[in-house]
Amino acid sequence: MSTAGEATAAATSDGATSDGADPDRDGRHQDAGDDLAVATRDLTKRFPGGQVAVDGVGLLVPRGAVYGFLGPNGSGKTTTIRMLLGLIHPTRGEVSLLGMAMPRESAGVLARVGSLVEGPAFHPQLSGRANLGRLDAADRTADPATARTRIDAALDQVGLLGAARKRYRAYSLGMKQRLAIAASLLQPRDLIVLDEPTNGLDPQGTREVRALIRGIADDGVTVLVSSHLLAEVEQICSHVGVMRTGSLVFQGTIGRLRARGAARVRVRTSAVPQAQTVLASLGVCDLEAGPQEVSGQLGEREPEHICRELVLAGVPVAGLEMVRPSLEDLFVELTGEGFDVER
Amino acid sequence: MSNGETPGAPLPLADPPGTGGSAPAAAGRGPQAAAGGPATNGTVGERGRGLVAGNSPRRPAAARSWLRLLASELGLIFRRWRNLALLAVLAILPIVLGIALRVTAPQGGGGPESSFLDQLAGNGVFLAFIALTIMLTLVLPLAVAVVSGDSIAGEAGSGTLRYLLTVPAGRTRLLSVKYTALVIWSLTASLVVSVVSLITGVVLFPVGPVTLLSGTTVSLAQGLLRLLFVTLFIAAAMSALAAIGLALSTFTEHPIGAIAAVLVLAVASEVADNVPQFAPIQPYLPTHWWLSFDALLRSPVATGDLARSFVSFGVYALIFLSIAWARLTTADVTS
Numbered sequence: 001m002s003t004a005g006e007a008t009a010a011a012t013s014d015g016a017t018s019d020g021a022d023p024d025r026d027g028r029h030q031d032a033g034d035d036l037a038v039a040t041r042d043l044t045k046r047f048p049g050g051q052v053a054v055d056g057v058g059l060l061v062p063r064g065a066v067y068g069f070l071g072p073n074g075s076g077k078t079t080t081i082r083m084l085l086g087l088i089h090p091t092r093g094e095v096s097l098l099g100m101a102m103p104r105e106s107a108g109v110l111a112r113v114g115s116l117v118e119g120p121a122f123h124p125q126l127s128g129r130a131n132l133g134r135l136d137a138a139d140r141t142a143d144p145a146t147a148r149t150r151i152d153a154a155l156d157q158v159g160l161l162g163a164a165r166k167r168y169r170a171y172s173l174g175m176k177q178r179l180a181i182a183a184s185l186l187q188p189r190d191l192i193v194l195d196e197p198t199n200g201l202d203p204q205g206t207r208e209v210r211a212l213i214r215g216i217a218d219d220g221v222t223v224l225v226s227s228h229l230l231a232e233v234e235q236i237c238s239h240v241g242v243m244r245t246g247s248l249v250f251q252g253t254i255g256r257l258r259a260r261g262a263a264r265v266r267v268r269t270s271a272v273p274q275a276q277t278v279l280a281s282l283g284v285c286d287l288e289a290g291p292q293e294v295s296g297q298l299g300e301r302e303p304e305h306i307c308r309e310l311v312l313a314g315v316p317v318a319g320l321e322m323v324r325p326s327l328e329d330l331f332v333e334l335t336g337e338g339f340d341v342e343r
Numbered sequence: 344m345s346n347g348e349t350p351g352a353p354l355p356l357a358d359p360p361g362t363g364g365s366a367p368a369a370a371g372r373g374p375q376a377a378a379g380g381p382a383t384n385g386t387v388g389e390r391g392r393g394l395v396a397g398n399s400p401r402r403p404a405a406a407r408s409w410l411r412l413l414a415s416e417l418g419l420i421f422r423r424w425r426n427l428a429l430l431a432v433l434a435i436l437p438i439v440l441g442i443a444l445r446v447t448a449p450q451g452g453g454g455p456e457s458s459f460l461d462q463l464a465g466n467g468v469f470l471a472f473i474a475l476t477i478m479l480t481l482v483l484p485l486a487v488a489v490v491s492g493d494s495i496a497g498e499a500g501s502g503t504l505r506y507l508l509t510v511p512a513g514r515t516r517l518l519s520v521k522y523t524a525l526v527i528w529s530l531t532a533s534l535v536v537s538v539v540s541l542i543t544g545v546v547l548f549p550v551g552p553v554t555l556l557s558g559t560t561v562s563l564a565q566g567l568l569r570l571l572f573v574t575l576f577i578a579a580a581m582s583a584l585a586a587i588g589l590a591l592s593t594f595t596e597h598p599i600g601a602i603a604a605v606l607v608l609a610v611a612s613e614v615a616d617n618v619p620q621f622a623p624i625q626p627y628l629p630t631h632w633w634l635s636f637d638a639l640l641r642s643p644v645a646t647g648d649l650a651r652s653f654v655s656f657g658v659y660a661l662i663f664l665s666i667a668w669a670r671l672t673t674a675d676v677t678s
Contacts, residue, residue: 085509087676110511117509121502125423134503137415138512140408183506 036096037063037191037222038084043093045079053079055246056093061224061239063190066217068233068254069226071243072335077226078118080243081195084224085115098190111141114184115193119200120176124169128160128179131168135183142187154182158212174205181212192216194225198232210236230331242334249334254327261325265303266295267310268319278313282306298322409520412512416524420490426528429486430535436482437474437540444470445547463544468553468566470544471537472640475577478536479633484609486532487525487581491588492602494521495671499596499678514672522589522664529581537574541567559642569639576636576652583656583663584609587629590663593670596678626651629659 038061045054054076061067071077082088084095086103095102100109122131132151136142142150155161158178163171171179177197184192194213198206214236217223227233234240240257242250250257265284269275275294276287284296284306298306307320325333420426444463459476463469495518498504507517544550553566561569588605595601612630615621625631632652638645 082505082675082677086511087505087508089673089675106511107513110509113509115506115509117505119502121506123419123501123503126419134415134419135506135510137411138507138510138517140405140412140513140516142408144407144411180506 035063037061037065037098038067038224039096040080040084041094043080043083043095044091045076045083045088046091053246054083054090057243057246057248058251059084059241059248060251061222063222064220065239066213066223066225066237068230068237068240069224069243070230070233070240070331070335071226071228073228075228075243075335076246077228077243078195081115081117081193081224081226084193085113085117086110087117107140111139111187112190113193114187114189114191115195116177116180116184116197117193117195119196120180122168122176122179125167127165127167128155128171128175128182129164131179132183132186136186139187150186154185155179157185157215158182159208173200174202174208177201177205177209178212181209185216189221191222191224194223196226196228198227198229206232230327234327242331244335257330258324258327261330263298264295264323265298265301265306266293266319266321266323267306267315267317268293269310269316270318271315274313275310275315278310278315279306282309292318295323409516412516412520413523416520417527420524420528421531426490429489430532433478433482433486433532433535434539436478437470437536438543440474440477441470441540441543441547444473462554463548465549465551466553466566467544467546467548467550468541468563468570470548471540471570472573474536474540475533475573475636476634479577479580480613481610483532483536483577483581484584485606487529487584488588488602488605488609490528491525491585492592492600492605493598494525494589495592495667496595496598496601497592499676500598502678504678505676508676515668518589518664518668518671522586522667525585525589526578526582529585530575530578533574533578533581537570537577541570555640555642556637557641561642572639573636576639576649577633579653579656580633583629583659586660586663586667590667590670593667593674626655629655631655 038059040057040059043054043057043059044052046052057076057080059069059080069077069081079088083090084097084102086106089103097109098112102109122128123134126134129151132154133147136147136151137144152161152164155164158181160175160178160182163175168176168179177200181194181197184194197209197213201209210232213223213225217236225233225237230240234254237254239253240250241248242257250260264286265279267275267279270292272289272292272294276289279287279294279296282301282305284298284301287294287296303320303322307317310317310320444460459469459473463473495504498507508514550563552560552562553569554560555569584605587608588601591604592598592601609630612628616625616628616631621628632648632655635648635652638648638652
């Protein structure tokens with residue numbers, strides 16, 4: 001009887017989360033709101049100087065998602081993340097983490113949330129292991145008996161076990177960054193928030209961090225990762241949110257972001273005018289002719305159909321491809337070109 | 344409640360005599376065990392004891408984790424080179440002072456120091472009182488200012504505060520641990536001065552019964568006990584200063600700023616305490632009662648001054664801990 005009821009509830013909430021996340025992965029279904037690892041409503045922060053850093057942001061991070069939180073530097077990502085974690089008090093709005101209200105229930109919920117906020121910060125005179133020990137000691141839910149095991153496991157996970165006894169001040173930037181990630185892995189977590197985890201890393205370090213995040217997500221943990229570079233995170237994200245001057249200008253699956261760009265069809269041919277005529281007759285608009293090439297808006301048409309019609313009309317087709325604007329182009333379109341300081 | 348205890352009661356009796364101590368322990372944990380699950384405890388009599396032991400009650404667990412954080416905090420303070428150097432200065436200065444006083448004949452003057460100085464030639468114990476008096480004007484406040492001013496500001500400046508808070512350490516809980524560690528630091532600093540100067544005094548000067556400021560002579564043991572009380576008095580005075588340092592430390596990310604502010608405050612207060620024009624406000628100055636430890640060196644002990652001193656320390660500690668709490672629990676952590 002109760003099993004059936006639970007199954008129904010699970011099915012209903014599965015239907016509610018349409019955007020590709022797999023809420024069943026962690027097997028927890030207390031209520032519908034619980035399907036969101038992070039939910040904010042009208043989150044706003046006005047700093048004492050009067051500057052509005054974050055304005056009416058409504059983040060929705062489904063459980064099990066890898067959520068890329070994107071935006072240029074200064075767009076309010078870090079302030080938002082600090083509000084999620086209870087470090088900054090919102091001027092207005094609400095935050096719920098794992099279905100619990102922040103900052104009211106922070107003592108209960110934050111232990112299930114690992115975080116890296118605005119770069120690593122540790123005591124330089126202590127070793128990597130001692131620094132993790134310090135954070136573990138601050139955690140009232142941590143069992144001191146297993147501290148050493150958990151610390152070494154976290155160090156091992158980020159590949160720092162060999163440098164565990166080295167002082168933090170002697171760590172390279174990549175090692176510091178990884179130690180901060182290790183700190184977020186000291187306890188089993190349901191959500192991990194990583195603010196610019198690849199900041200200042202070389203391409204190799206970036207790849208390592210990306211692999212780490214992928215590994216964390218594969219364990220069923222929801223990951224919110226911020227970056228000012230889409231390219232750094234697009235390969236690992238299932239969802240993205242894009243910030244621009246304190247507002248969330250896009251939020252959804254990475255597929256939806258991609259779909260925003262209208263596809264064009266590009267035909268390479270030696271008979272440009274002939275191809276133009278055929279394409280126009282098929283209803284392809286916004287035609288652009290170049291040397292040995294014609295392109296136009298694909299719309300809802302099948303590229304295979306266009307190809308066949310061209311060939312049937314006797315147009316020599318040397319090549320035909322679908323072109324979508326890159327995610328980077330879409331991202332820049334959303335966030336604005338660089339160099340213009342908007343505030 | 345009674346159901347929960349009945350099956351548990353015979354178990355300790357059945358235990359071998361060596362583990363008889365578990366009887367009061369089990370009884371003590373009774374209420375929590377009952378709250379945790381009286382039904383299970385009542386029906387599964389044989390495993391009752393195991394349940395009581397395994398059902399780790401919330402309160403002792405909270406206390407244990409608080410102590411663990413305190414141990415970590417003390418480790419940070421006492422393993423830091425700068426702080427160890429401060430303790431070394433606190434230890435070396437009394438030795439230098441003792442040697443200097445041994446090679447030069449004590450000279451007369453005014454104030455309580457001179458009365459101590461007059462006695463030093465006859466009794467090395469007085470080196471401890473002299474050293475404490477001298478160190479109390481600058482070096483002890485410096486040691487307390489450095490560690491207390493750094494307490495929150497240092498963590499904020501290095502960014503470790505945001506990680507402690509997202510653990511979550513709990514802002515009030517963190518503050519209580521920080522202040523307890525500062526009290527232990529104040530006590531340690533005072534003890535270092537009094538123990539080192541006592542040993543130096545004993546080595547360099549004759550030792551015997553102690554003549555108090557009121558003229559009464561007490562046994563050496565009684566004198567040493569009074570030295571211990573004086574040390575605790577000074578530790579209390581320094582703890583009040585540490586509360587001020589902790590409060591100032593919550594307002595900045597620059598520990599140097601907080602440290603300097605504590606020192607300026609202490610020195611300004613000491614200066615004002617010595618300017619007659621400030622007489623009406625002098626009893627309310629934070630440093631005014633620091634030297635009142637001589638109340639402990641009279642017979643009978645000047646309890647009035649002693650009480651006023653502790654009221655002053657207590658009120659200062661309370662006010663500034665409240666400020667620190669109000670600030671830390673509401674502040675946006677942007678560092």
